[in-house]
Amino acid sequence: MGCCGKPIKKAIHIIQGYTALVRGKKYEGTDDRIRSCQKCQRNYWIGRALFCSICKCFVPAKARVEGEKCPLAKWD
Numbered sequence: 001m002g003c004c005g006k007p008i009k010k011a012i013h014i015i016q017g018y019t020a021l022v023r024g025k026k027y028e029g030t031d032d033r034i035r036s037c038q039k040c041q042r043n044y045w046i047g048r049a050l051f052c053s054i055c056k057c058f059v060p061a062k063a064r065v066e067g068e069k070c071p072l073a074k075w076d
């Protein structure tokens, strides 16, 4: 992949995650991922919205993309 591969992949995952979130779609590992993030010391909350302080992702969207990974390998 070229120099722009990672940003493009990230953008695609963000679109996939938010699309799945809006449509209420999950994959089989989504709930386990979210539970791990809820217990993680690297999370943060804005109101009731859960984020990862390392990748800055909105967890309910990130957790819906099968190809996403936890930056600390707490889930994959």
Ligand code: SF4
Residues within 6 Å of the ligand: 036, 037, 040, 041, 042, 043, 051, 052, 053, 054, 055, 069, 070, 071, 072, 073, 074, 075
């Ligand atoms: S993605 Fe990983 S590091 Fe980030 S909040 Fe979730 S479990 Fe923690």
